Amino acid sequence: MHSTAPLAPAVHLNLNVRGMRPSATIAINERSKALRAAGHTVYSLGLGQSPFPVPALVQQALRDHAHEKDYLPVRGLPALREAITGYYRRTQGLEYSSERVLVGPGTKELMFLTQLTYYGDLLIPSPSWVSYAPQARIIGRNLHWLPTAIESGLGVTPEALERVCAADPESPRLLIINYPGNPTGMVYEAAQLEAIAAVARRYRVLVLADEIYGGLTFDGEHVSIARFYPEGTIISNGLSKWCGAGGWRLGAFVFPESLAWLNDALVAVASETFTATSAPIQYAAVTAFERHEAIERYLDLSRLILAALCDYAWTTLARVGAELTRPRGGFYLFPNFEPLRVALASRGILDGTTMCERLLDETGIACLPGQCFGRPDAELSTRLALVDFDGGAALAAAEDAPVDEDFLRARCAKVMTAIDRLAEWVAQ
DSSP: OOOOOOOOTTTTSOTTTTTOOSOHHHHHHHHHHHHHHTTOOOEEOSSOOOSSOOOHHHHHHHHHTTTOOSOOOTTOOHHHHHHHHHHHHHHHOOOOOGGGEEEESSHHHHHHHHHHHSOSEEEEESSOOTTHHHHHHHHTOOEEEEOOOGGGTTSOOHHHHHHHHHHSTTSOEEEEEESSOTTTOOOOOHHHHHHHHHHHHHTTOEEEEEOTTGGGBTTSOOOOGGGTOGGGEEEEEESTTTSSOGGGOOEEEEOOGGGHHHHHHHHHHHHTTTOSOOHHHHHHHHHHHSOOHHHHHHHHHHHHHHHHHHHHHHHHHHHTTOBOOOOOBTTEEOOBOGGGHHHHHTTTOOSHHHHHHHHHHHHOEEOEEGGGGTOOTTOOBEEEEOOOSOHHHHHHHHTTSOOSHHHHHHHSHHHHHHHHHHHHHHTO
16 A cells, blocks of 8 residues: 655755754744734844835836836846946946846845855855855855954954965855945955955955945945956845845846856856846836936935944944944944853843843844854844834935934934843843
């Protein structure tokens, strides 16, 4: 007699996928929503979704092209690829061919396909965004966490990169460098980028510059590492962070001519996976990457609000003893409460996961422990996403009012309350 029992699920899972859980950022967002639906007050500092609306010009462009229904080229809409190369010519002084742009359904998908296509070890700093390492694990790539220090912003250093590469000079490697940083808000100085580029060039390291937050560098002067290592750098960008369009799912990779072989390989893989990115979204994205005064103003005000909010949070948490990099872009902080370990241990808090669970239970603050970003399990670190406010209302108010603490308390009240509660909680 043949058995009618279903196939045992654990037996038939890919070994690289067994035991994996949903992305930590997605999980905390769903838990926060469930708690709110149950009537609890929650301060959502977990999911890093832009608080600002998509610029009106870009929204209108989407309406104008809602009728577009045809499959577009795998590489992407030609007009969009031209707009993207124009963006990098305008903002970075870099020249690219539109044939070397690949548009995808979010940069996350393109990063996965890059690790799938390029055979090399993955190098990322600790801490790093939550999905780099799991993607490497799914594909079966070797992963090296680069050690970091608070003095260098918890970012990649040329010394750490040199040590890994010198141990096996001929091994192919992919370095992902992300800034403004998720989870830290750090930004590399030009001199730091030049030094990292020199090491990468010496060992022929492929660099993936994740610049999705580049438009939110507080001083408006984002510098791409591609300026110093153009032949070995892929630039990653999209609409989710600086354009407020995370749910639109549009990302783009820009390749130099020297990496045409890799670009072509990714196009081939893309043709067998996602085929093409949503047509209406691609048409609308042309407007986003072009220069428009209204979008420049939108970015100026966004950066002004985020800079003030991050500065308040950094000052408040540093005052109670947290160790953290001062954010210079984006909307994240990564406070480490190790200096307060003795006091927290007296309350039964011995690791980051326990700390975040207690924070949610006792204060309503939803955030992620540092271990989700590659830090040691026992470390008392957490990532805060300062996004729980009405970005549209804040932008409108910032047109006519100074962005000071009174402004932040009126327009970003939940974030301000959460930071104050967090500071009071750790200082108990």
